[in-house]
Amino acid sequence: MKSAIALRAAALFLALLPAFANAEGPSPPDHSRYRKMADREVEAIIQGKAEDAKWQFDPFLIVPNPDSRYRNPSFPENAPAPRDDEASARLMREVDGKPGGALWAQTGEPSPVESGAWERVLPRDPDGMVSLNLESAVRLGLLHSRRYQSAREELYLAALDVTEERFRFRDRVTLGSFAENVRNARDRPGREDSLKIDSDLTLQRRFATGAELAANLANAVLIDFSDSARASVSSVVNVSILQPLLRFRAREFILEELTQSERTLLANVRRMKQFQQAFYISTSAGALLTDGPARNAVAGSQAPIVANPPANSFTAGGFIGLLQRRQQIRNSEESVAALQDSLAQLQAAFDAGRINNRLQVDQARQAVYSGQSSLLTAYAAFDTATDTYKVSLGLPPELPVRVEDPLMEEFDLIDPTMSSLQARVAGILERVRDPQVVQTETELMTEMAKLKSAPQESTAQVSRAQSDLERLRKAVPGRVAQVVALQNRPELKNVHIDPSLFDPRAFQGLHARRAAELAALEKQIAIAQSNLQATASVQVPLGQLDRARENAVAALTALSGHLLQLSLVQASARLESVALKPLSVSYEQAMQLAEVNRLDWMNARAALVDAWRGLAVEGEALKTGLDLIVRGQVPTVGNQTFAYSGETGVLRLGLQFDSPFRRLLERNNYREALIAYEQARRRYMQFEDQVGQSLRNTLRIVRLSQVNFEVKRAAVRVAIAQVELARLRLNEPPKPGAAGAQFGATTARDLVSAVGDLLDAQNDFLNVWVAYEVIRMLLDYELGTMRLDEKGRWIDPGSFGPEHLAAASAGEKIPETAEKRKPTGIGGVNQERPDVSAGSGSVPSSRRAPPRRPSVLRK
Numbered sequence: 001m002k003s004a005i006a007l008r009a010a011a012l013f014l015a016l017l018p019a020f021a022n023a024e025g026p027s028p029p030d031h032s033r034y035r036k037m038a039d040r041e042v043e044a045i046i047q048g049k050a051e052d053a054k055w056q057f058d059p060f061l062i063v064p065n066p067d068s069r070y071r072n073p074s075f076p077e078n079a080p081a082p083r084d085d086e087a088s089a090r091l092m093r094e095v096d097g098k099p100g101g102a103l104w105a106q107t108g109e110p111s112p113v114e115s116g117a118w119e120r121v122l123p124r125d126p127d128g129m130v131s132l133n134l135e136s137a138v139r140l141g142l143l144h145s146r147r148y149q150s151a152r153e154e155l156y157l158a159a160l161d162v163t164e165e166r167f168r169f170r171d172r173v174t175l176g177s178f179a180e181n182v183r184n185a186r187d188r189p190g191r192e193d194s195l196k197i198d199s200d201l202t203l204q205r206r207f208a209t210g211a212e213l214a215a216n217l218a219n220a221v222l223i224d225f226s227d228s229a230r231a232s233v234s235s236v237v238n239v240s241i242l243q244p245l246l247r248f249r250a251r252e253f254i255l256e257e258l259t260q261s262e263r264t265l266l267a268n269v270r271r272m273k274q275f276q277q278a279f280y281i282s283t284s285a286g287a288l289l290t291d292g293p294a295r296n297a298v299a300g301s302q303a304p305i306v307a308n309p310p311a312n313s314f315t316a317g318g319f320i321g322l323l324q325r326r327q328q329i330r331n332s333e334e335s336v337a338a339l340q341d342s343l344a345q346l347q348a349a350f351d352a353g354r355i356n357n358r359l360q361v362d363q364a365r366q367a368v369y370s371g372q373s374s375l376l377t378a379y380a381a382f383d384t385a386t387d388t389y390k391v392s393l394g395l396p397p398e399l400p401v402r403v404e405d406p407l408m409e410e411f412d413l414i415d416p417t418m419s420s421l422q423a424r425v426a427g428i429l430e431r432v433r434d435p436q437v438v439q440t441e442t443e444l445m446t447e448m449a450k451l452k453s454a455p456q457e458s459t460a461q462v463s464r465a466q467s468d469l470e471r472l473r474k475a476v477p478g479r480v481a482q483v484v485a486l487q488n489r490p491e492l493k494n495v496h497i498d499p500s501l502f503d504p505r506a507f508q509g510l511h512a513r514r515a516a517e518l519a520a521l522e523k524q525i526a527i528a529q530s531n532l533q534a535t536a537s538v539q540v541p542l543g544q545l546d547r548a549r550e551n552a553v554a555a556l557t558a559l560s561g562h563l564l565q566l567s568l569v570q571a572s573a574r575l576e577s578v579a580l581k582p583l584s585v586s587y588e589q590a591m592q593l594a595e596v597n598r599l600d601w602m603n604a605r606a607a608l609v610d611a612w613r614g615l616a617v618e619g620e621a622l623k624t625g626l627d628l629i630v631r632g633q634v635p636t637v638g639n640q641t642f643a644y645s646g647e648t649g650v651l652r653l654g655l656q657f658d659s660p661f662r663r664l665l666e667r668n669n670y671r672e673a674l675i676a677y678e679q680a681r682r683r684y685m686q687f688e689d690q691v692g693q694s695l696r697n698t699l700r701i702v703r704l705s706q707v708n709f710e711v712k713r714a715a716v717r718v719a720i721a722q723v724e725l726a727r728l729r730l731n732e733p734p735k736p737g738a739a740g741a742q743f744g745a746t747t748a749r750d751l752v753s754a755v756g757d758l759l760d761a762q763n764d765f766l767n768v769w770v771a772y773e774v775i776r777m778l779l780d781y782e783l784g785t786m787r788l789d790e791k792g793r794w795i796d797p798g799s800f801g802p803e804h805l806a807a808a809s810a811g812e813k814i815p816e817t818a819e820k821r822k823p824t825g826i827g828g829v830n831q832e833r834p835d836v837s838a839g840s841g842s843v844p845s846s847r848r849a850p851p852r853r854p855s856v857l858r859k
Helices: 002-022 031-049 086-093 117-121 134-144 146-167 256-285 318-351 358-392 406-411 416-433 441-449 454-486 490-494 510-537 545-577 587-597 599-620 664-730 747-783 802-810
Strands: 130-132 172-183 193-206 212-224 230-244 401-403 625-635 650-658
Touching (some): 031 146, 256 599, 318 358, 358 747, 406 747, 416 545, 545 664, 587 664, 587 747, 664 747
Antiparallel strands (some): 193 212, 212 230, 625 650
């Protein structure tokens, strides 16, 4: 009895032995080993597809950076359960009256979704704020963006499909066993008590010729306990080969699924590269141009209209949009400061009896209140936009950030320190003038002492204005070249734009005139400073408050007016110094360059060829089937495990024939493939049309912006002149012998209107420049010539012109900024292959406006 039990145990051990040899045995499998194996294979496959310089990127890693917010602090296989909803958790403990398993209760305490360690590595200033500029925004986006990580994962999944298809052509070995104990009841006739153990080792292989090999080694052990534990052993080797002779015998069809998965992965690698470019554009300008890799689809055949249609105003998205909003806020702050100064001047004139209608003063005060209210709204809108932008980067909205970047400093037509000084002088002037605020001599002296540093600050502002004039002098030659290039634009005549705006003679003596104005103003400011210092340094005698107040108001009013005039001179100099980077590309050149370099165009051509290949694949299924089948079997001799003998073997050869009489499903699939190819041809033509439409729209906006920039500059120039004229009218000395009011009934309204027009003109001028800078970046993307550095930032080529096009077409560095460019493409089965490099299908190339690219570009 004991020997029988021992024999059964030994037999069961032998039956389970393959399981221990083939896997980890009864213990849980090491999931991390499989994860690492998959990661290594996928990363190698992706890098193999990313060898071409046009879509090359850094080594691919699916795991987020250790500094990323989405990095899992624990291994995925051992991650503790996140916090669950209590009602949902009860369904894991008991469901439909049945107790749940213990596995879900073994995960320990709930873990937080994010560890918070990423915040400790953020670069912060002494105030705890995260400095946010364009470079840091791109860096943070690459680390924390959900969309960017999802795109990487889609590319990873597409590569996983390739590993599966490659595995089909590799050796596939399986080892298994089966044990069965059969024992009849005592009263059952034909008592049986046996243990049967079957084990087999199988090798399968598929070849590129279409042949399929299957080899199997099967072993059977039968122990009969009813007959003194007698054991019998048998073994057999089976080999079978199947080779198609007619249908699906060509390598093209055998390798079709592998070929398609490899082509899909290549398309997704290109999409990932293009997504990286689009991600920079989205981060900087807010335009979402592509969705990135897609596991189950080749790159789309529809090209988006990259740039928005031309409009009177433009507000960028992304980080540039934040800078644009911030600059508009600064313009509003300067406008409010100018309105406050104008209100002070009007109030002084009213007190002096030069305005007999208080309505004008109230109109100016109403404009101040309206400007302040708009400014408060702009602050709130900026904070909301900043929170939205932080979330788009993958950051929490409550993260404290400070937006700072010098990109738009040249549009500070009035220096921020000048605006601050103007606001301080206006505030003190308003308090000094009000008897309810300054009621004693001591309070007056305290207020005046706050401007102790005003003379030095005013002198510094004069020095800054002199620097601005020097920059203007250097910018004049480039400005002259720009307006000369725009002189003969036909659109100037279409809308009868004043040709003097594009007359280079307007720059003659411009610097000298502004320098003379500044020299005269410098003397006036020196006098105002002297009067202010004299007023502030004199001890106010008791009982002389009104007289001292009058002197202080006069000195402050004079200084405020001179500062406003200085700010206008500074604004004029800075206005004329701003220039656009040259951009001259024809539509024909743009189409030729895009056809060579755009990655989505390459994918669109590949998608059309895939549809053409589908015709041959589905057409092949309509043929007659004839397969050669070879089967062989060699058993062992007697009761011996490995005593194989060819004399006992069996060899079978056969032909399997499948007539083409019944091909309904195949017929339908073939007809569907024909329709799919025609649809693919139309999609490809639509792709080309949309690329052309988008490029035409982009180049149209470029031309519009180049002209509009000068028109908006002229509008700012006129607005500055209006403010100067209104201020001169306000500062006119009383006429000799005149009595009563000397200002017109519209003086205040004209001044308020001029300041408001200046704000609008400044914002319009800024908007055109922002639109032009964004469109330059979009054009680089549309042409397929966009390059990123190792940190994911755009390498600005500077100007776009013939040199840029020639160098980009030849794969060379861009001449203008060579130091910046871092080296870092089946109608029935007999239809002809579509020539997607010269057109699609049978559509003549003459249907498209631009000529085809030169033959030198087709190499």
